[in-house]
Amino acid sequence: MTALECPVLHFQDVELVYKGPPSVTALHPFNLAVRRGEYVTVIGPSGSGKSSFLNVVGLLDRPTSGTYRLDGIDAGRLSERDRTALRGRRIGFVFQAFNLLAHRSALENVMLSLLYTGVARKTRRTQAIDMLYQVGLGHRINSLTSQMSGGERQRVAIARALVNRPSLLLCDEPTGNLDSVSAAAVLELVDGLHAEGFTIVVVTHDPDVAARGERSLVIKDGHLTEAAKTDDRQRVGRHPASFSTGSE
Structure with missing residues (x-):
């Protein structure tokens, strides 16, 4: 399997249990493959396991059992230092609360994410400017984020990611x-990024946001299932998220 054929995310029998007493199973065993260029949404109510799923995907929590490969790399075999490096190189995070430095410009915020990559400052600046233009903020490059709309x-935040x-x-x-x-505009931007070939996973509680994805997963009480496509949902229903392991 070539690098392009390898799933970006590949979970095999992954489970997450928080030790007690009493112990709590946050994520029941699941298999999942997200291929390059896919747009997947994960929906569930508060307490369903969305945060646990997000933390496992983002290499913030280690699964209790099973195998998680990111770009073919077995994350479970890595030290914490190497996991941190892998996360920084391979995953771009976008948060509900933005997590920007309020008294820095848009350009400075985006450049900061390149600070420890070894890229020269001039190149960092050029790359950051290009990305801000790509997300439609070429006219706000030097504006403080505290003076921007949500x-x-x-x-x-998306440019930084x-x-x-x-x-x-x-x-x-x-x-x-x-x-x-503003939400509609951001979702249109994400749609456009997907059209350009980015692999995207969105975790949400909003059905309208979840409907934007090519595939939608449902998480409830730590169980992950895949929802049928919109036009097939009544006929097919839902089935366990053990669909593609990427090994075929």
């Missing part, structure tokens, strides 16, 4: 703090 700040061209864009409730107009 939608603009989320675009800066993508500036080092990660394998995966991982979004946690990316429209949760936005009004309906």
